[in-house]
Amino acid sequence: MADRSRRRRIRRALLAALVAFAVAVPVSGAARPAAVPAPAPTVLGPLRDASPAALAQRYAVSRQDIRAAGRAATDHGDLKRAASLRAMAAPGRQFMSFDGRDGGRSVEVVGELPSARRIAVLVPGAGVGLDTYGRLRRDATALQRELGPGGAVVVWLGYRSPATVSTTVLTAERAAEAAPGLRALVDGVRAVRPAARISLLCHSYGSVICARSAPGTAADALVFYGSPGVGVEDVSGLRTGARVWAGRGGEDWIAHVPHLRVRVPFVATVGFGADPVAEGFGAEVFDAGDGGHSDYLLRGSRSLTSLARIVDGAEPLEVSR
Template identity: 85%
Template sequence: MADRPRRPRLRRTLLAVLVTFAVAVPVSGAARPAAVPAPAPTVLGPLRDASPAALKERYGVNRADIRAAGRAASGHGDLKRAASLRAMAAPGRQFLAFDGRDGGRSVEVVGELSGARRIAVLVPGAGVGLDAYGRLRRGAVALQRELGEGAAVVVWLGYRSPATVSPAALTTGRADEAAPRLRALVDEVRAVRPAARISLLCHSYGSVICARSAPGTSADALVLYGSPGVGVGDARSLRTRARVWAGRSGGDWISRVPQVRVRVPFVATVGFGTDPVAERFGAEVFDAGGGGHSDYLRPGSRSLTNLGRIVSGAEPLGAPR
């Protein structure tokens, strides 16, 4: 008898998820742009040397690959992609990896990795790609400035980010594909900077990827923010030694996403389950201010301040919201 009042609410929640899924399929299919061609990148292999000379050489090779991809995009008639790639190939930009094919993959360093004592790895969520890379880059620059000298930010766009409104954004499929590559990147950074403090900063759908890569990660902190859930019921299920943090801004629309996981027959499991900021999840919750879903790295924000403190190993300010 005690479960009866909960059943109508649960049915409404499940219906909302299914309707979202049904609407997302035709919308995302209609909006998907044609693939932009790009040449195969230079094969560099894993990062094994973080000396200034080795990094300079690696950055130079990737800059040439980005310029080649830009020429291909221009020849294809995609002026938006070409302009974004020109900006990425500007002098002073530092890419550890780049591949312009299949929507594009990249790993950029903001700051000096060779001497960094604190390293943040930014893992973006849905709707982020080479065409919208400038916004991601601005957030990384703001974070590096917040961290100051002796810190580097690694911007990991190492997967095919799903469209914000799409079936892929409602399931763990892309995250399952991406997680081994993220874990490998963190292991490489750990190998070349063994004494550094490494933090994974995981935004939105990126938190699902971080959760999938968490078992055995060599990161010191795992920070889930603006998260729709991560596909497990609690922090203990992440099976990680990293300190797990969670935060959500007061104006983030992600709070209205149903915190459920539903098996859609013959399709997939939709949704990501328990909210990471919920007490039962068991993460350490930090005050992320009152901004919106895309405001966590906004200069001057409480969220940026506290993300910087967590990366630095300090306790965040204020009571969690």
């Protein structure tokens, strides 16, 4: 009992240090740059038709919106943002929606959604935005190639991702804001591809969003990887009929984040509770290899193989004991 109490105090101290670090670094750094302006996007209705013609029209409209945002970024003098947007607007890219305002929102399809039998929805974590979108696209492409014909990847950047080092990343505030949008996206994909197998692949802070959207989800599988916790103490708290998986790379620093939820007076509840890969959580644990926090979808990795197998509805690589 004494050992358990001591461990709890140590973990609370570590979490307190993490909170202090998250507060001190942004405050002591330089002022945030001014937001990059972007025009309001074309209003597109919910996804109701996944025919090639209907999707081609959505993709064309979104490409126009991306190019308009790129021109605004150039006029603003943000050449990095403009270059990123030029890449996103390239021929062959397939965005179902795009909004360049307030940090940016987008939904991109890699693969052919009209014929997809297996669909992975990628939900990214902290520190992801329009300026770093290339890495997310790289990961989605690697996964789609691993899935092969009949597999499609939907890249959902549907929320204002918190900075990796910030107080925001320690709370569920952004996740609560984002969850309805993710649920709507999955519902839309299910409506237009009712026979397809849909898997939510939730990385890092993205796993908190997926957990918030889990009750009654239309997805067949929830996959948490590189997760700081998901805001519930075990699988039953997710209130979902989806199969729940969890994995963590051997070199992922997230393993050292205390898995607690602590109320900080006058601030918020920080931390996300139980570790999804812990035996007591109740998720099925897959082999995520030895990679780091950003390595789960690297080509040739064990984690990519496991994730693709889960999306396929097959058993992933087993964890070595």
